[in-house]
Amino acid sequence: MASPLLFAQQIFSVLTNNDQNHAGCMNGTTGNATVFSNSSTSAFPTNATSLIQFLISYSALREWLKLLLFGSLLESLRRLGLHLYYKAYNSFFITATFEEGDSSYFWMMLWLSKQPSWRRARDVQISTSSLGLNANAVLIEGEETDPSAVVNGDRQLAYLPSEASVHHLWYRGHWVRVTRIIRQGQGYYSRREEALELCILARDHRVLNQLLLDAKKCYQAAQQGTISIYTSDTDNSWRHIASRPKRPLNSIVLDPGIKDLLIEDARDFLASKSWYAARGIPFRRGYLLYGAPGSGKTSIIHSLAGELGLDVYIVSLSRSLLDDAALSELISELPGEQIILQPIERQYSLSPSERCIALMEDIDAAFSQTLKRNLDEEDAATKSSKEEKGKAQGQGQATSRVSLSGLLNALDGVGAQEGRILFATTNKYSSLDPALCRPGRMDIHVQFKLASKYQARELYRCFYLPDSEAEHVKGDESPVTSDSGYGSEDEKVALSSPSDETAGSPIEGVEFSGYSHRVRAPKLSASQVAILAAKFADAVPEREFSMASLQGFLMSYKTRPYEAVRDIPDWITKERADAAKRAKVSSPSNQDAEEKSET
């Protein structure tokens, strides 16, 4: 069989001959025409050349072939041109894409909003988005000196690249083109997805890295004093949901030693990467905080995150539609030892390490739900009514599908990130599977109990110390007074406070929010607060009330420290009576009686 090249050659030669024949015909050279007609009328061709000559003798086919060849030639030239264009473009331009939801998107948006040239742009989009930062991070020029210009309370305006047009700016002598891309997401939960594309006129990739570093530094500077909270999306990707001011560690009152244990252990872990590597131990640490509700488990985690400079990624195990595979994917996408930026086709390591705190709240809840769902489904299956079964299955679909083995795999499977700290909280320690609690998964278990007298006293001090003094005693957890005494005789404070201080709210029982309570609160010295705090703690029974409920009580006495001490015994009596009532209502015999009366 003839090779394609030979075949093409034959077509060409025939076409050329034929053209000459054709031209001859047009010129009235009858001899050629005779030859042609002779060949067309000759016997059916037996070899390839004569077959082609035979086919080409049909003029329509000949024209068609010419068209085909000409078209192919044009298309090849077009492709070659495009290829050369992209080659030249790629060697002179660097293109980087930033997907919304990724931290780098916020870095770039904030950096862009701070560019002087940006402020002169004629086509910008105005946004009140805080770009994942606390509200003061993005200000309008002049706003710093004019607080009355703050728009919508605590959110400020930002200049963003408008969707409609392409923007240009100069960065360190390089021309940069900025395009904001909006895409409509696919699927049932489809939502608008945004991306930012930067095209830099530069041959050296160092410009891009420099730009990323500048943007990251700009963001970090604006982020000072806040922690970022991320949660998982329905499409199993991490999404920034909030930035919160760092909570000072000393605002959380725990029994002595607990805070030190947690912070020192976490710091030590973060500094021990090579120690773990040398011993082949996975570089991960897990903390299980368990105990009474409202005792400060979640608060201490957020506070630690601020202290360690880490972001918090909340893994919500009871999120609907979360299953084992999705959980494992989520865990593997937590920030690990390296943050990889993905400019098109290439990967750069921007910073040596990027770590986070993964937080799983109420870790027991997901499995009790799964168990309940399974029981429901079994129940429904035994019933003859198909309708009920369908309903039970329907309910099951709306809840989490995470199994214990799925969680264990996600925590220490191959995809699990190195360098992450896991905090899990539960109110039902005894219901947790031992496999989940074993060292390696949960290395440190800390019990949080109901408030002790010590905690009650320190909470009171936190509430009523003047801000300046609170700063002064920051980190000082030692009690100000001895457990039994109220200081010297002179320092004794009568519970009946001066009338101008007790004035409080003009309307009895109504508290004003905002700054007014600060203005109206009596000014107490540290020693006066210490004395009142000791009295307050005396009245609070050991381990009976949660810190959250004591905080709730003090919140209604924000400006009335004396009354707080005076009224705490009454509050305790009332709380006990309420608790007894609730216990009576929820006792099994009572529930039976209620069910009977209902039927």
Ligand SMILES: Nc1ncnc2c1ncn2[C@@H]1O[C@H](COP(=O)(O)OP(=O)(O)OP(=O)(O)O)[C@@H](O)[C@H]1O
């Ligand atoms: N030890 C504490 N020191 C200071 N404030 C506390 C403490 N414990 C609880 N609080 C306050 O009580 C509220 C609830 O606390 P938090 O959510 O941390 O409790 P939790 O133990 O996580 O509760 P749950 O188990 O119900 O989730 C917060 O506003 C917090 O300020």
